[in-house]
Amino acid sequence: MTAKRDYYEVLGVSKTTPINEIKSQYRKLALKFHPDRNKSKEAPEHFKEISEAYAVISDPEKKQIYDQYGHAGVDGRYSTEDIFQSASANFSDVFGRSGGGFDSIFESIFGRGGGFGERQQRGSDLLYQTLITLEDVLSGKKMEIELKKIIECNICNGSGCKPGTNQKTCNTCNGQGQVRRTRSMGFASFVTVEPCSSCRGRGSVIETPCSECKGSGKKKGTKKITFDIPPGVDNGDYTIPNEGDEIPGGINGDLIVRIRVQPHQNFxxxxxxxxxxxxxxxxxxxxxxxxxxxxxxxxxxxxxxxxxxxxxxxxxxxxxxxxxxxxxxxxxxxxxxxxxxxxxxxxxxxxxxxxxxxxx
Ligand SMILES: [Zn+2]
Ligand SMILES: [Zn+2]
Incomplete structure (x- = not known):
């Protein structure tokens, strides 16, 4: 985890920037990073970051707390929901009530389903242990191993669908990947958007599962992996990114190579x-x-x-x-x-x- 960035730095403004300038700066950034417009991987996270910064800075009370106590002051007093909920007027101020208004922004921030914002799954890291000689340390060693791991299903190429069939739109959420829920707290009620449980936020479901992987898109298998142990290594763990268990549509785990150098009879x-x-x-x-x-x-x-x-x-x-x-x-x-x-x-x-x- 990286440390939370300064809200002013995130928006490219200062403590003394007038609110209307902050608003136009936020609008500019929001349009640039809105996940509906910006398809880059970082966009949702970035959008969330600028929106949170704007939600706090546009609220005089929260701005004062932030100026005085920083992130700790704000995080200690408000939940993320509090921050966005009370700033909703400031958001609709920026985008207007209609067309791409606050609601869709709100969903982008809270809804982890849908095409964006879906929390990506990550495959497990795998450990491979190997014993090498001091002579290997001198010259380095080329490794070629057969690694047992979870691999993408080769029959459906990870889609989980029987070849020739496709996913169909989820009926529960109509393909939105998320469902709205109205919750009341005391006298107030507010709407939260949660990932759809029927399709786990994907917006689509598999109609005819691939018979090889039963629709999971992955299976147990082996993969030949080659890598170089560099000269001069000592006992320790070395990471080969991406070579752990595979997750179709997600992030593969890493392969951890644990190297032990055998004691030498002479040296x-x-x-x-x-x-x-x-x-x-x-x-x-x-x-x-x-x-x-x-x-x-x-x-x-x-x-x-x-x-x-x-x-x-x-x-x-x-x-x-x-x-x-x-x-x-x-x-x-x-x-x-x-x-x-x-x-x-x-x-x-x-x-x-x-x-x-x-x-x-
Ligand atoms: Zn399959
Ligand atoms: Zn659904």
Whole structure:
């Protein structure tokens, strides 16, 4: 949810703009975004936003509360119905009583049925878990999966109607998608417009349902999905928009790919850096030598200097993992582990004693 925008900003006016100018500014915007005229997806929401702003600002009492306390002040005192109900005169002022008058505006705002304003259904998000290796993290991985999910029915293409048949106008609401209901509160009564329950606000009903999906327009199925796991990823959830359960005429859910990186037998990882322990003998530490160490995509020859001390770290620059949000690769750190022989033969022992004596 985004934060509610400032009413003045929504209408493009200021606190001190005279009411007749606010009215003409609202009329201009209302004509532009009226869902009967503007077929864009955002139009109903936008229309509602400007109408609510106008309903509050055109009412001196509510304007004062809004100027002083902002949205919290207005929302705390009035319901949406209160706001529009008491501003009805201001709306008919703008549009006139006849032809596209307040009633139809009111319906646009409250009626969630009909062609517009219908709250779109959204498919469920799906979770797909995958285990990858550190080598995959290095090079990235192309994934091709068969995902079990709700898909649009291929027989009726999501319409729910048996092929060759069509939807027919709903009798309950005469295709309006909404029904009026008069409610009384105390002495006053007012009309609300609610989505038609027979057609769930669609305005039409299926006469002969598709036999494959029983009229729902969707069914269980599988879909082949390909995506790339980018180099450098770590454990975490990644969203592939729109690849969750499908909803014909609505918004598909998302696919959440949960990535776990398998522990590696040789390497430890810290972000883009790799750590590796290289064992060498006491003699090699003393005399120095060249050793071949594994790196993620091959091997690397490194030089152990004579007299190297235990736990010395040798850095292999750029031999780590790719950095996911920037360029280049991390480093590999090789820690030199010096092994002291646990058992010596008689001969080795006397050689070492001789070596020791050489210091005296
Ligand atoms: Zn079908
Ligand atoms: Zn209906």
């Amino acid at each position: 430890k990882r810290d972000n883009a850096d790799i750590f590796y322990d290289q064992n060498i003998s006491m003699i090699d530490a003393a005399l120095g030598r060249k050793v071949i160490v594994p790196i993620l995509n091959g091997t690397e020859k490194i030089k152990i200097d004579s007299g190297i001390q235990p736990n010395t770290i040798i850095k292999l620059k750029g031999k780590g993992l790719p950095r996911i949000n920037s360029r280049g690769r991390g480093d590999q750190y090789v820690r030199v582990v010096v092994n002291i022989p646990k058992k010596l033969s008689k001969h080795q022992q006397s050689l070492l004693e001789e070596f020791q004596n050489s210091f005296e």
